[in-house]
Amino acid sequence: MSDRSSAGGPSAILWDMDGTLLDSEKLWDVSLEALAEHLGGTLSTLGREAMVGSNMAHSLTILFDDLGIPCTPDDLDTAREWLRARTAELFDAGLEWRPGAREALDLVEASGLPMALVTNTERYLTERALGTLGQDRFKAIICGDEVQLGKPHPEPYQKAANELGLRPGDCLAIEDSPTGTAAAEAAGATVLVIPCAVPVPDGPRRIQRESLEGLTLDDLRAIWMPS
Known part of the structure; x- marks a missing residue:
């Protein structure tokens, strides 16, 4: 395992996707609300907020509980296929960047710092x-169905750092949700938090910022905390 980090800054950047790089949480709003209607109910605000940053399996469990509808494993499988198809349609219709995200991604890529995409999707x-996003930008891509335990468990970030040959503590994670932030922090990474759909509590290895707009390499060096 490499130990290339120093007090000068992180050795890699680990990016969340939905709500951090892409303004896709609003598309999940549409597909989840449509699924709730398809099942004969209405998704509550609290129910939707509880899903932000979660994986599909957990989100579906929350949805059925929120609607007060009992479900079998077959019901969950059917709902998963319905939600997957509807969300794919929305993704294919076009994805928008979060403010400053494309420029921040370009900045890090140009610097030569390795990058990983770490998503519960x-x-x-x-x-x-x-x-x-550009697949070739990322030296590792960790998806929600490729780990045993998704965020908020640290496994996705541990796996991403390992694939880069680093410790999570060598890396700076960039997240928007309480779920993802908890995962990155538990793994040992410093977390730059850019809240999107819901507020994220403060924490000892969390630095809050309103937006990725205007982000510089000096900012990333100043944010990262050696561990």
């Missing part, structure tokens, strides 16, 4: 988003 949908 499954590979099927992530591949659609990579057409916008």
Whole structure:
């Protein structure tokens, strides 16, 4: 395992996707609300907020609980296929960048710092988003259906750092949700938090920023905390 980090800054940047790089949480709003209607109910605001940053399996469990509808494993599988298809349609219709995200991604890429994409979204949908993000930018891509435990468990960030030959503590993660921030922090990474759909509590290895707009390499060096 390499130990290339120094007090000068992180050795890699680990990016979340939905709500951090792409303004896709609003598309999940549409597909999740449509699924709730399809099931005969209405998704509550609290129910939707609880899903932000979660993986599909957990989100569906929250949805059925929120609607007060009992479900079997077959019901969950059917709902998953319905949600996957509807969300794919929305992704294919066009994905917008979060403010400053494309410029921040370009900045890090040009610097030569390795980058990984670490998302709770499954590979099927992530591949659609990579057409916008640029697959070749990332030296590792970790999707929600490629780990045993998704965010908020640290496994996705641990796996991403390992694939880069680093420790999570060598890396700076960039996140928008409480779920993803908790995962990165538990793994040992410093976290740059750019809240999107819901507020993110403060924490000892969390630096809050309103937007990625105007982000510089000096900012990234100043944010990262050696561990």
